[in-house]
Amino acid sequence: MALHEKKSTRVIFFYHGSGTFSYGVAQVFLHVLNGLDKSRFEPILVITGSLDEPIANLDSNVRVVELHKRSLKGVFFSFVSCLKECRPEIVISAMEHPNVLAVLAKFVSRLDFKLIITSHNVLTSRLNEMWSKRQARVVRFLIPLMYPRANFFLCVSDAVRKDFLAYIKTPVRNAVIYNPVFPECLLSRAPVAKEKGLLVVSSRLTTHKNVSEAVRALSHLDESYRLIVLGDGSERVKLERLVVDLGLESRVDLLGFVKDPFAYYSKAETLVHPSRWEGFGNILIEAMACGCQIVANSQAGAPSEVLCNGEYGFLYEGGNAESLANNVLKARSEPKDRQSLINYASEFTDVRVARQYERLFDSLLMDT
Template identity: 30%
Template sequence: MFVINSLAGGGAERVFTTLVRELNGADRGFAITVALLDEEAEEAYHLPPGIPVERLDTRGGLLRSVTQLRRLVWRLRPDVTVSFLSRANVAAVVAMRRTGGPAVISERVNTTAHLKSGRFGFLSRLLIRRTYPSARKIIAVSEGVAQTLEADFSVERERICVIYNPVDLERIRAMAAKPPEIEVFADDFVTVGRLVANKNTAMAIRALAASQSQGRLIVLGEGPLRDDLAALAAALGVADRVLLAGFVANPYAVLARAGCYLLTSNAEGFPNAMLEAMASGLPVVAADCPSGPAEILQVSLDGENPAFGTGGALVAMNDHVAMARCMDRLVEPIVRDVCVQQGQARVDAFSVTRAVEAFRDTILSATAGNGVLPG
């Protein structure tokens, strides 16, 4: 049973859907049922026909998630659960205790950074400490996430394996060839993500205002900070150069025609959109947040100075001035071409085939000894 909060737009949901599609079937050794904790009016990603889907109605509540998933697990008796995202992970570990079956959880964020503050952050960290260590296997999306789970949440390193997110190059390139939904120019900068505090889209707007470029900033994503970001762009005098485009069904067509990708997050587990931008032929300027960007670019900062790596530049978190300097550098054709070539070569290490086989091996390893026959 694969478990996730919902199939609303997001990187975790996209990876989840890809893995379900690729792992389901007799040739892979799995018959998959999907459990969605929350009912969504619209789903951004769609599962292949024929896969049973159990839609629960937890309304985002952890206690309801645990209670309803426990009932579902007891009724269906899955051999193993594979869950994505913290709430689904906690619920799956607790639910599987009732049957004694193994739970495999996939941690998609840098847990410490993601839950670093607030009353609910403290409660969430406590719940994770009480549940994650008893999962049979924990799949971390980066080495940084793995180190955090071990150091801050008492998870044994032997239970953790690192599997990078898959990049479906064939699909990305096919979609990139289609006409974009919005007008895009070669000197435009693009950033992708929900308009929430953690994505720090304000840094991208400030960097645009500080750069020498005359290009625009295209923001793909929706969220509660839309009005605040629009007000910031107006205050900095770049309102006419910031396009808050909302959710775009085919972001790859936009990425493929732009000039540079910006990642400004305060924390990431593993930045899918950054890799997909590189696969689409964009150089990247990324904030050195925990965790993922430095691993992808294969570079580390020398103090506060920006560093150019495999496919783009890394800058200190919240340093919009350094980001602006790198943006100006990457519009230079020679520098841009080198970064694009390096970036597209780098994404080959994150193929769907590698990720699917690694997930399959991990699931079968988790079920060994539980009477589950490998496929």
């Protein structure tokens, strides 16, 4: 190496999961990994489990390490070994369990790296709806104990940040960086004519995603409207039953998981987002980039923030299917300017958001 050549900064992205690398936090990591300047940073993706197949669309310059572990104990000791082998300058982890493991691993490894822990969802909602009472008690105990030991706490929205800080008693350095949602190349897609009356929901079919509210809203709209649902999950059978009960079989299509949701956003007139809570809401930006009108639950936390309190979409009263339907009608009669939506969405590309991560990395490395 030439004397004047600067060594690149090694950054580990610590992801808890296995199987496919295609949802939520995985997609955020994917876009940041792809967007980072590889002449300055050497990114390594460490996955706790095993992948079913290579990660689609991942930059070939990103090294992937699979720990092939399932138990938290196995993950922990394998991760400590990985840290000692890779010797990173920065480690970034996501969600509660990996964040706690990363804090412990830094202590046990005795390595001097900067640790960034991140949160991608509203903790209070997860505690109330996704975990048992025992699990919730453990999380409530660990977060104020462990999170302040990290060098930085990063959140994907101000709604997430404010909620989490209520649980952390000790001051911790923190900031918000919105999610990277799609690659810059998507903006060069040729525009597609919108199909009047076509509504789309893109979501896992789980209780808190509240897709049934969109189906009920359709029953308040005339027959020129139809609904396409992209995604699958535990609530599918209940949704199929609801569609039949409301007599909407000819107007609702449950398509399951699709590889290219952008093809549907491009054709849809409006994206409906009825989720009860969201840490960010990537789908809002994805659809906006395709010129979709947006109708979202006003009580879901981050979606109101992402839509700038209605500047870039329509907010309805959560739990009220008729309010949702009325806002779908308003989206047609008083639509947001399509080019303004696309311009706003362009702020969330992989490269633009990766530059924000790079500035955070640089500032932490300058700390003594």
